[in-house]
Every structure is written in structure tokens, then in C-alpha cells.
Amino acid sequence: MANAFPDDVLPEALRFRSPSPLVDIGANLTHQSFAHDLDAVLARARAANVAALILTGTDLEHARQAAALSDRHPGLYATAGVHPHDASGWNPTLAEHMAALYAHPNVVAVGECGLDFNRNFSTPAEQEQAFEAQLTLAAQHGLPLFIHERDAGQRMREMLESWRDDINQAVIHCFTADKDTLYGYLDLDLHIGLTAWLCDERRGHHLRPLVGDIPLERLMVETDCPYLLPRNLPARLKGRRHEPALLPWIVREIAHWRGMDEAALAAATTRSAAAFFRLPDSAVRATCQETTA
Numbered sequence: 688m689a690n691a692f693p694d695d696v697l698p699e700a701l702r703f704r705s706p707s708p709l710v711d712i713g714a715n716l717t718h719q720s721f722a723h724d725l726d727a728v729l730a731r732a733r734a735a736n737v738a739a740l741i742l743t744g745t746d747l748e749h750a751r752q753a754a755a756l757s758d759r760h761p762g763l764y765a766t767a768g769v770h771p772h773d774a775s776g777w778n779p780t781l782a783e784h785m786a787a788l789y790a791h792p793n794v795v796a797v798g799e800c801g802l803d804f805n806r807n808f809s810t811p812a813e814q815e816q817a818f819e820a821q822l823t824l825a826a827q828h829g830l831p832l833f834i835h836e837r838d839a840g841q842r843m844r845e846m847l848e849s850w851r852d853d854i855n856q857a858v859i860h861c862f863t864a865d866k867d868t869l870y871g872y873l874d875l876d877l878h879i880g881l882t883a884w885l886c887d888e889r890r891g892h893h894l895r896p897l898v899g900d901i902p903l904e905r906l907m908v909e910t911d912c913p914y915l916l917p918r919n920l921p922a923r924l925k926g927r928r929h930e931p932a933l934l935p936w937i938v939r940e941i942a943h944w945r946g947m948d949e950a951a952l953a954a955a956t957t958r959s960a961a962a963f964f965r966l967p968d969s970a971v972r973a974t975c976q977e978t979t980a
């Protein structure tokens with residue numbers, strides 16, 4: 688019911704409620720754009736039936752903040768890693784600080800880490816070194832990996848191939864690449880995270896015929912908010928900041944392009960996410976609908 692939303696930040700046409708509880712596996716809620724209204728953002732996520740959120744930790748500072756938020760709010764979990772953009776700052780001390788975070792019960796994955804040869808904010812050599820170090824950490828701590836890859840599919844597959852027996856699970860978050868890269872990742876038993884990229888008429892429509900090729904038990908969904916606001920939303924959102932409450936729209940889009948029922952897809956992605964991140968059953972139950980007095 689649309690009117691169960693706690694406020695009117697989202698226009699009526701954007702108040703979705705997923706028919707089955709969802710897990711947003713990539714939410715950058717430590718981004719400063721959420722600093723002033725995080726409680727309201729979380730309340731809207733609950734109203735949309737987004738039951739659990741994995742906050743992306745892209746460097747030590749944000750990973751610590753994400754872990755701290757997970758202590759304060761039920762249903763929040765965190766990843767801890769160093770994004771390829773920041774790979775030049777990798778050092779052995781950082782590895783020790785990260786290792787301390789992996790002992791935190793709500794830190795459920797190593798990452799965001801990986802390779803981004805699109806922008807090369809750190810050199811490819813620096814990126815490979817930092818990624819290699821984080822693969823080592825994932826293997827040591829028995830944690831799954833939350834991976835970022837852009838224009839580096841070939842090298843990513845090579846590196847993961849040599850690690851595949853040592854790491855347990857890995858997800859390529861915000862998958863944007865082509866069919867060959869997708870099949871290469873599936874051959875390595877990787878999971879795939881989908882965002883609203885497939886709603887982007889400028890660069891993402893090639894994904895539409897591909898989403899049906901991802902086995903349901905390997906498919907997870909994410910907003911990557913505040914980035915990647917879906918470009919085909921049925922109403923305009925003031926401020927254009929993406930948020931977890933809009934995840935049901937992305938699931939609906941994927942369901943459409945898979946030719947399947949939205950509720951069944953929602954339930955499948957939540958099963959995959961719960962198993963992948965080892966979330967407790969209590970974390971993936973339907974959220975209460977707040978009643979209006």
C-alpha cells in the first residue's frame with residue numbers, strides 16, 4: 688500500500704512495495720548525501736519491503752562507518768575493502784586494519800575491491816596488487832568477495848581463475864559487460880549483481896537480453912545508491928539521489944526482461960543473497976508495514 692510510506696519524499700508513483708522481501712547487496716549509505724536523513728531513508732526502504740542492506744565499504748574509513756551503522760540499525764550489514772580507484776593507497780598496515788574489521792559479526796564480505804581499467808585512477812599495476820592482497824584476505828578469513836570490474840573482464844577472469852580454489856564465493860557487483868564476459872564469470876561459478884544499468888538507454892540496454900542467462904541462484908540485486916538512479920522511473924525524483932526504497936523497480940525491470948513473475952524473482956534473489964552473505968533468517972523476513980494512524 689503506497690500510503691504506508693513514512694513521508695512524501697518519494698512521489699506517489701515511486702512508492703513501490705516488493706511483493707517479497709529484498710536484499711540490496713550494494714548501498715553506499717556512508718556517502719555524505721545520506722548523512723542528514725539516513726533514518727528516513729531506512730524507513731522508506733522498510734516500507735518498500737527491502738529487509739536487509741549490505742553497505743559498501745570502499746576504503747578503511749567508509750568500511751568502519753558502515754560497520755558502525757550496522758551496529759546501530761538492524762538489517763544492515765557491511766563490506767570492507769579498498770576500491771580499485773584507491774588502490775594506490777594500499778599498504779600492509781591497511782591489510783591489518785581490514786583484518787580487524789573482518790572479525791566484526793556484521794562485516795560479511797571483502798570488498799569493494801577489483802579492477803577498473805576504464806578510469807585508471809590508480810595504475811593497473813597498483814590495482815592488481817591491491818586486489819591480489821584482498822583476495823588473500825578473503826581466502827584467509829573465509830569471506831565472500833564483493834568485486835568491482837570495469838573494462839577489465841579479461842584480466843579479472845585470469846586473476847580469479849588462479850584463486851578460484853582458495854576463495855569461497857564472489858559476486859561481480861553492478862555487472863555491465865558483454866555476453867562473453869558474463870559467460871566467463873558464470874563458468875567460474877561467480878555470482879552476478881544487477882543494478883539499474885539495464886534501465887539506461889544510453890549504455891545499458893545490451894543487458895536486457897542477457898539477464899535471462901543468469902541462473903537464479905547466482906543472481907542478486909542492488910541499487911549502488913546514491914549512484915545509478917534508474918533512468919526509466921515513472922516519475923521524476925527531486926534531487927535525483929538513488930535510494931534503497933527504489934530497489935523493487937529494478938527487480939520489476941529484471942523480471943520483465945526475464946519473462947518471469949516479480950515476486951518469484953524477488954524471492955530468488957533474496958535466497959541467493961542470504962546464502963551468499965550468510966545472513967540470519969531474521970534478516971530476510973518481510974518488513975512490517977508501518978500503519979498510518
Ligand SMILES: [Zn+2]
Nearest residue numbers: 799835860861
Ligand atoms: Zn563498483
